[in-house]
Amino acid sequence: MAEDVKTGNPVWETIKTIVYALLIAGVFRTLFFQPFWIPSGSMKQTLLIGDFLFVNKMAYGYSYASCPSLIIPSVGLNIDAEDVCGWMQSDDNSRILGGDPERGDVIVFRHPVTGRDYIKRLIGLPGDRIQVREGQIILNGTLVPQQPDGVFTETAEPQGPQRLRPRCENGPVGIGGVCEKTRLIETLPNGVSYDVLNIGNQGSDNTGIYTVPEGHYFFMGDNRDNSSDSRLPQSAGGVGYVPYDNLIGRADRIMFSSAGRSMLFFWTWRGDRFFKAVN
Template identity: 65%
Template sequence: MASEAKKPSAIWETIKTVFWALVVAGIFRTIFFQPFWIPSGSMKDTLLIGDFLFVNKMAYGYSYASCPNIRLGSINVDAQKLCAFLDGDNTRLWGDEPERGDIIVFRHSVHGTDFIKRVVGLPGDKLQVKEGRLIINDEVLPIEDAGVFQEVMERQGPLRRTPQCANGAVGFGAICEKPRFVETLPNGHKHNILNITNQRYDNTGVFVVPEGHYFFMGDNRDNSTDSRAPLTAQGVGYVPFENLIGRADRVIFSSAGRSMLFFWTWRGDRFFEKLE
């Protein structure tokens, strides 16, 4: 009889343990760091498909975007509703402004999807792209040749995407190449960018970044949906300050396969790699 009496108590203790573990994990994810998998190649070669990182949510303070979207089956609670008390006037609590060149995860203003790009334009900046060169406040950014970025033509990550190549249509297993350059931002920050071909956003009109907003671009310039495209369900446009989630500083883990469990696809040379 005594053992039967203990069973409900043991079950209740297990439920409480799981509950508090979820609460602690939720607080950690909301306040400190958010895990993020890289799903696309828009930030190559700085970030590769399958890179895993923790986003520093303390870097820019807190807004509604600091709260996670909750999607569990039929349950769908948007962060904008979950943390509505923080949503308004494009402000943040204890907010520090990003620096030009920071790699940031932010929330899309239309559908709430998390994006990761590099901030290149600050409030009040004038930007334009001509023949693939970024111009900020009437100054063409200097670039230096950094050789060729090479990767194997194969399906990458859980979405099984294939890379775009500058050396034509190559077959599976062949080497896909993209010219690589080092771009220097006005504050002296240097980072790699890739070029594939001439495309529509290699030549743009002039953008003037509104107050309280930021202009983002992917390092893989010809394969990135970013602020060069006006805000729609597809385009990003100018990103409000309150939509910033946090800064990406370091790759923690990386896998080239469909699953992190495929240990033979792990990229050990990228573990704990600092991001520039």
């Protein structure tokens, strides 16, 4: 006759399973990869609104910013990375197992003031002198070359959960019309090339000279006229210089992409962007 098998309380066992799963997911997200959903068009055409990617946290080592924040305003939940991993912040702006980012990397970082996650392209390293003149970067006194690459087009309609309307170089375009931007290939001194978009002449196309402080970095969006980045100081609501400590990780590959209001709307998925490398 078979012996009776004692079992625990099924409710308690379910709770333990959920807790263990959350702990494992938390450790995985903190140490290895963090999911990131592109909310705005500041990195078009490299990244589109609705792209879903994983950020490689091993690329630059770990700091307090490696801990995920958990912010759900609808339920009043606001657990910041500093609340959990503030003990990792250092006076010397260092990281655990730190690695140096390379010019041209697409990086997710923590905004130095608001603490929100941003994603931009790394343009300036510590000690660099950077100026933008007529939309072109002058890096350490040398003009960063740009080559014409046709026109970027998209439909003029609300995009993503925030229903953002794209800005167009071909003037105000009605809903459903073709929105155009000039596309250029920009090549950095280390050979990294990528597309940048131009909408028109504006203040951020002509700047003074920025000198990147030691231990800090200078970031710009690829959609140059629709990006809040290091060209605008933090005191004016921009990004300014970003400390090494605030880097979260490198964006390497888009897993999938949705052109709709939610990634659950499978009929809006962009099939040509599945597992697409981020360049």
